[in-house]
Amino acid sequence: MSLTGRSVAVFALGGTIATTADPLTGGLSPALSAEQLLRSVSGLDALGVELRVHDFRRLPSASLSLADLDALHAAIREELDSGRVDGVVVVQGTDTIEETAFYLDLLHQGEEPVVFTGAMRDATKAGPDGPANLYAAVIAAAGPWLRGAGCVVVLGDEVHAARTVRKSHTTSPAAFTSPGSGPLGLVAEARVMLHQHLPRRITGPPDTGGTAGPRPVRVALHTVAFGDDGTQLDLLDGQCDGLVLAALGAGHVPEWLVPRLRRLADRIPVVLTSRIDHGPVLTRTYDYPGSERDLLAGGLIAGGDLSPYKARLLLLRLLSTGCHDRTRIAEAFAAIGRRGW
Numbered sequence: 001m002s003l004t005g006r007s008v009a010v011f012a013l014g015g016t017i018a019t020t021a022d023p024l025t026g027g028l029s030p031a032l033s034a035e036q037l038l039r040s041v042s043g044l045d046a047l048g049v050e051l052r053v054h055d056f057r058r059l060p061s062a063s064l065s066l067a068d069l070d071a072l073h074a075a076i077r078e079e080l081d082s083g084r085v086d087g088v089v090v091v092q093g094t095d096t097i098e099e100t101a102f103y104l105d106l107l108h109q110g111e112e113p114v115v116f117t118g119a120m121r122d123a124t125k126a127g128p129d130g131p132a133n134l135y136a137a138v139i140a141a142a143g144p145w146l147r148g149a150g151c152v153v154v155l156g157d158e159v160h161a162a163r164t165v166r167k168s169h170t171t172s173p174a175a176f177t178s179p180g181s182g183p184l185g186l187v188a189e190a191r192v193m194l195h196q197h198l199p200r201r202i203t204g205p206p207d208t209g210g211t212a213g214p215r216p217v218r219v220a221l222h223t224v225a226f227g228d229d230g231t232q233l234d235l236l237d238g239q240c241d242g243l244v245l246a247a248l249g250a251g252h253v254p255e256w257l258v259p260r261l262r263r264l265a266d267r268i269p270v271v272l273t274s275r276i277d278h279g280p281v282l283t284r285t286y287d288y289p290g291s292e293r294d295l296l297a298g299g300l301i302a303g304g305d306l307s308p309y310k311a312r313l314l315l316l317r318l319l320s321t322g323c324h325d326r327t328r329i330a331e332a333f334a335a336i337g338r339r340g341w
Ligand code: ASP
Pocket: 014, 015, 016, 017, 059, 060, 061, 062, 092, 093, 094, 095, 096, 118, 119, 120
């Protein structure tokens, strides 16, 4: 299929793909504009895709904020509502891309794909992957293949759903995986080849905050480690509006943490996820003090197979849009947190 005449909005936010090296120290920091990034992509002009370029931020992705993402969502909506573009590319750092893409996926209601990309190797390295990733992302955003897919991440020519994608390596150019499901498809020969049917999408709650928009809330993330004595959980008590627990195995904690977690769950939503990369938390298998059954009976909410990082963003979004009801929060996690939509 020819992409000539299709149109894509490109939002550049920074990251390794946009870095240059300091001439004295050699240290990398984001400096390149969106135009400069696109100029480095050979073959892009030949696609015939019209690009509407936005130099949106120039930051390492660790320093992007929720306010930046809300602003990005508004800017993307403006482009899509105008009917000028067939899809969107967001170019950013890979450190937080699994979270930013998921958060935008909760917000994005349109049919047009929003394709996140970046680079593991900067332009000073042998074999930088940024230009190839950007090229593949533009193809994925311009074509019809991913309509209805919501937000996806395209790196190393693979297309991953925002819901599943993880950064699984600190340096490898093949760092991105979708544990359990694998990638949705592949970009090759200027098209997307899908490996699986597009998953049914469930987006997050709409704003109910009136003109004020989402309310700032604090959701903490606590990872349980061997011998965890509860000191950190005690410090969090009273300091947050919600808590995500990255528990051991399929959702387990030392038995002496249970009274603390029950007390917390009486007051704020506490979501049970696993610190393991693959698989869901269980709900009805183990039954000892500190097991998943014990914790769920004590008021914790099952997070399905959402990673702790994505669960934190879903809880944040629910709370900031005024959803505090435990049953409704549990329903949202049952719908979005469970595989097999
Ligand atoms: N530190 C960089 C960032 O996330 C890493 C990258 O872009 O790959 O901004």
